[in-house]
Amino acid sequence: MFDGDVDDRPRERLLRDGARRLSDAELVALVLRNGRSGQSAVALGESLLALHGDVSGLAGVTPEELAEVGGMGPAKAAAVVAAFELGQRCAEYAEAVRLRRAEDVVAVARRESYGLRRDELLVLVTDSARRVRWTACVGFRPDVRVTSPVRAIGEAVSAHGGRGFALARLVAAPTAEVVAFDVELARRLDALAGLREWQFHDYVVVADHEWTSVVSATPPIELLARMRLPAPHEARAGPG
Numbered sequence: 649m650f651d652g653d654v655d656d657r658p659r660e661r662l663l664r665d666g667a668r669r670l671s672d673a674e675l676v677a678l679v680l681r682n683g684r685s686g687q688s689a690v691a692l693g694e695s696l697l698a699l700h701g702d703v704s705g706l707a708g709v710t711p712e713e714l715a716e717v718g719g720m721g722p723a724k725a726a727a728v729v730a731a732f733e734l735g736q737r738c739a740e741y742a743e744a745v746r747l748r749r750a751e752d753v754v755a756v757a758r759r760e761s762y763g764l765r766r767d768e769l770l771v772l773v774t775d776s777a778r779r780v781r782w783t784a785c786v787g788f789r790p791d792v793r794v795t796s797p798v799r800a801i802g803e804a805v806s807a808h809g810g811r812g813f814a815l816a817r818l819v820a821a822p823t824a825e826v827v828a829f830d831v832e833l834a835r836r837l838d839a840l841a842g843l844r845e846w847q848f849h850d851y852v853v854v855a856d857h858e859w860t861s862v863v864s865a866t867p868p869i870e871l872l873a874r875m876r877l878p879a880p881h882e883a884r885a886g887p888g
Contacts, residue, residue, distance in 0.1 A: 744779035771786055802840055
């Protein structure tokens, strides 16, 4: 229900003048589609905004809380939450880092490393445009089979519907040294990516003040000589 000239309704004004010309309450009204008895959709939108302070406050309300407001109900509450989620996802797409080179992987790893203990594997899951959409930590021990982190990394990418990934090993050591574990893990991840038709962007070792790309680095001969994996009976037991 809208009191006034039809041409002044939010829908007509949006189509004529564009969404930027509408007030917050009018935009909320378009999501709600209708108000309640004795109150227009715009008035209901104004009530919601006043109740929660502003648009940012309304964006943080749960659908259960919104549904309890008079004139709302589950359907309108779900529509409001969905609209804000779409806006949030749009902002995340715009801000997402696109992995073009090893330096991009390092930048994301350093940003995401705050609060994490060192000696972690950080998986950067990307979409088809190479944008980082999710990050996940994979626990590991370099003295056990490489297959354990490979499996965990594959599960992380699959769980988020990723189309590619990069890996960063965060180290507590002052230098970003590539070890045999890194080289073998990179080799197996490359094989996994080929099997799943994923993009394997890079694998970097990141220390506090330096980093090294495992993928682009050429390991020394003595490192390659130490790359033999333990036979099954030699493997040490570790966490599942």
